[in-house]
Amino acid sequence: MSDLDQVITGYRVWHCRLPVRSKRSHGIGTVSDACEVVLLRLTLEDGTEGWGEAAAWSVFTGSPEASFAALDRYIRPLVEGRKLSDRPALMAQARRAVAHCTEAKAALESALLDLEGRVRGLPVARLLGPDPKSSVPLSVSIADPDFDQDIRLLERLTADGVGIVKLKTGFRDHAFDLRRLEHLRTHFPALDVRVDYNQGLTADEALAQVPEVARFAPTFIEQPVAFHDYDTMARLRGLTDIPLLADESVFGPEDMARAIREGICDGVSVKVMKSGGPVRGAEVARMAAEAGLSAYGGDMFESGLGHLPGLHMVAACPEITLGCEFYQARYYLVEDLLDGEIELKDGALVLPTGPGLGLCPDPDRVAAAEWTKR
Incomplete structure (x- = not known):
C-alpha cells in the first residue's frame, strides 16, 4: 500500500478567538478586540497530522460559525475513512456538499496538502508547482483609524525592511484618505504604496474620488465599489492609468472568467480563503496572467496557519508578481498560533522548506484560544 493510500482516521475542528493589537477599519467594516478562525486537524493511520484554517469575515466571505458548521456537519462525513490519495475527489465533493463556505473548503484542502507533503517529504509549494520561489515580498496594510498609531507601525515596518504598504481607504472621509497619502509620499517616499477601498465607495463617490487618489x-x-458593480469598475479603468484591482468581485475561477470578459480590472487579489483552496487560487492567477492581468496574494484576518497555504501558493505561482500580505501573525495578532514564526528577511517572507506547510500550531496556544471544538 502506498503511504498516500492511508486512511484519514482523525478529524478535529476548533473555533478560536485571537486577540488583536488595535482596531482596523476597512471600507466594509471594522475589526477590533479579536478575530476568529476555525482550525481543522486531520490524522492518518500512522499518526501523521495535517492542519488547515478557515478565516472568515462576516461582511466579506462569511461567518466563522458557518465555516465551523460546514467542516463539522457537512464535510466531516465525506472525509472520515477516506484515503489521502482521494484528495481531488474529496475537494470536488466538498464543493458540492455545502454552498459558499469557501474558507471551510480552503481549510480542508490545506490540511490535505499538509498531509500529502509530510507523507511525501515535500513542501506544499512543490505539490503546487515545480519551481517555487524561495521568498515573497511582504505588504502590510495601514488601516488604523488613529493614523498616529499607523505612523508608529510604519516606522517599525521600515526598520524591519518591509518596503510595501497598502493604505485602507473609504472608511472615513475623502480628506482623511488624501491626508494620509500625502503623509506617506512626504515622509516615507521609498515605500511602494497601494490603495484599497474594500468596496467603501458608492459609484458616484468612486468616479469623483479615484482620479484624485x-x-x-x-x-x-x-475594489473601490461593491463587488457586484462591474459596470462602475469597468468605467473606472478608463479614468486613470493606475491599475485597478478586483478583490471582492473575484472569488474563484468562475468570477475571474466574468471579470476578464467584462473588462473590470487590470489585476486581481488571489486569496486562498476566497477561492476555496490553493489549487483554485492558483487557477485564478493563471487565468489572470493569460489575460494580461497582474495578481498578488491577499489574506483575510488569519493566523500564521492561515498564511502558510497562501504563502506556498504564491511561491508556486510565477503569475503572482505583486507580493503577498500575510502580515497578520507578525504585526496584528497579540499572539500567533504557530509553534514558530514565518521568517521575514529583506522585506520578504521566506518559504518554509520543511515537509507539508513547514510549521504547525502550538497545542497550548490552540487550547488557550479555543471557543468550541468537536
Missing part, C-alpha cells in the same frame, strides 16, 4: 501614483487601486 490616482494623482499620488499608487501601484494599484483596489
